[in-house]
Amino acid sequence: MSTTHEITLFDNDSETELYKHKITLERIKNELISFGLTANQSKVFIYLGKYGSKSASEIAKALQMPRTETYHLVNSLQNMGLVTAELVHPTKYSAMEMKQAIETLVKQEQQRINTLAGKEESLSKLWKEVPFFVVETDESKSEKMQLLHGMGPIINKIKEMTETSTDSIKIYGSIPDVLRLYHSDVFDWIDESSSELQMVISPLSKTPEFISEIDSKKIRAITSDSDKKCFIINDAKEILIFMRNANHATRQTFAWWSDSETLVDMMSSLFDLSWEKGDSLY
Incomplete structure (x- = not known):
């Protein structure tokens, strides 16, 4: 059978x-x-x-x-x-x-976040009750790095950078990269800071509508096929480099943050050279 x-x-x-x-x-x-x-x-x-x-x-x-x-x-x-x-x-x-089902999952996640937020003050208070045991030394400051996975942690890191910025924020990226930053409110955070924005877009074949909201003097466009590069420099003291940028799905995006003086200087030189060679939008 x-x-x-x-x-x-x-x-x-x-x-x-x-x-x-x-x-x-x-x-x-x-x-x-x-x-x-x-x-x-x-x-x-x-x-x-x-x-x-x-x-x-x-x-x-x-x-x-x-x-x-x-x-x-x-x-x-x-x-x-x-x-x-x-x-x-x-x-x-x-x-x-x-x-x-999606509404149920979203509500559950919101409740979880609200519960965690409610514990912030009590946890911070408990943390302060335990003394620090760090021994002060004369050693120079060690350079740090951090690998970030997914747009959530990456955007949070960018927000930290804008909140501490006092001089300049330099952004290099393709249109999809810049568009993703725009929809994540990154440019609003920069406007709220006291820093000056400089942005190099590569390549720029068609000007998106949102670009018109930004002062054209702050933007340069270069003709290049290196549309996989995307990085952000804050005050020439820290940098965030996208290892996988907007060409990949949001959950597959990776970025690398560092305050390495050598790396920041090197990438700042690359940005400044691109800025000098770039064309104004109008």
Whole structure:
């Protein structure tokens, strides 16, 4: 007697009709992961959302997962408020609508952030109660570096740089890089500081609308194919270099921060040379 295998949205190949859906659902799965779900939680949620009410054994069979792990996954999704259980035997599980699920995840994250923010004062107070045991020495200041992963930590670092800036902020990048900084309010922070902005855009084939909001005297454009370079220099004392810039997805972006005097001087020279060779926008 032959058995039929249910084709799921996660195991079809390029020759099946479902392949176009697989690509889309893989994107949805990755987005759900960014909201805090694991890869397997995302698969179970998507499966229930597209195949309807299923038992744990049906889910395990369709997604080729161990049954014990499947029970754990549906229970965790229940705890997160993304899945409901029907009082039948065997128990059937259903996923809520995607819009409602995202709203639930966002609210949970906001509550978590509010809880953490509420602990800020008490934790700072406890921290101050413990004395420092640093021994003062005559050694020169050591240079520091920091690797930042994802636009969240990177933008926070840029905000720190603008808040401490007193003289100048120099930005070198492509249009996508500058556009990402614009949408992250970086230029608003610079306006609020006492520092002067200088920006070199490479290459500039078409002037985006947001550029018109910035004083054209602060911008130079150069003809170059080096659109992978993006860095920010603050007061000639610290630099943030994008190792993976706006050509990559937000979560894949990497940046390297350092207060190395040698590195800052070298990159400042590169910026100043580009500024001198650059053309005014108008």
